Amino acid sequence: MLHIWGRLSSINVRKVVWAAQEVGVAFERTDAGASFGVVNTPQYLQLNPNAMVPVLQDGALTLWESNTIVRYLCARYAPGRLYPEPLAERFNTERWMDWQQTALNPAGRHAFLQLIRTPVELRQPELIRQSNDETEHLLAILDAQLGQHAFVAGAQFSMADIPVACELHRWFGLPQARLPHRHIERWYQTLRERQASQGVLDLVLS
Incomplete structure (x- = not known):
């Protein structure tokens, strides 16, 4: 059985939990990180010397x-379905996953930290504004893509949708007004209705 280490309040843990549920493989999860601790113990540092979550253990593989x-998870348990086998299709999904991690996530980080993790009296409005501006620019790109395709990487749900949707879950959960993006909203609602996204896209931010 798979073992996932990490708290569900982490966007990165939510990605992994959703992926495991999507491919239909049984797993156990242990809370770790933030108030749960664990990540700085010698045992955990042998799993991940970065002292961060998530970590996946699948037999001898960590x-x-x-x-x-x-x-x-998608390559091992859902090849050809969630993990495209033709190279052009595969790397199209790969680039959107990288885009989430290297562009969309950094853009929205300050808005999330300020509005969710920072007391009201200590918030810095300029950081929030800059974060919102950067994120809205990227959401316009995503909305245009979803105006042409049902899912992030094309006509079918794929591994690319998981991290991008987890990022949008965080964005939609911020207590602030936001611009409408009808294609994103259509796509996001479709993903919220997937059985495998339950317990992930319906979580309240913390």
Whole structure:
């Protein structure tokens, strides 16, 4: 049985849990990180020397880095379905996963930290504004893509949708007004209705 280490309040753990549920493989999960601790223990540092979550254990294999774990789960347990086998299709999904991690996530980080993790009296409005501006620019790109395709990487749900949707879950959960993006909203609602996304896209941010 798979073992996932990490708290569900982490966006990166949510990606992995959703992927495991999507491919239909049984798993156990142990809370770790933030108030749960664990990550700085000698035992955990042998699993991930970065002292971060998530970590996946699948038999003798131990993996860290959330998008890599999503790729692994989809490649091992859903090849040809969630993990495209033709190279052009595969790397189209790969680039959107990388885009989530290297562009969309950093853009929205300050808005999330300020509005969710920072007391009201200590918030910095300029950081929130900059974060919102950067995120809205990227959401316009995503909305245009979803205006042409049912899912992030094309006509079918794939591993690319998981990290991007987890990022949008965090964005939609921020207590602030946001611009409408009708294609994103259509796509996101479709994903919320997937059985495998339950317990992930319906979580309240913390």
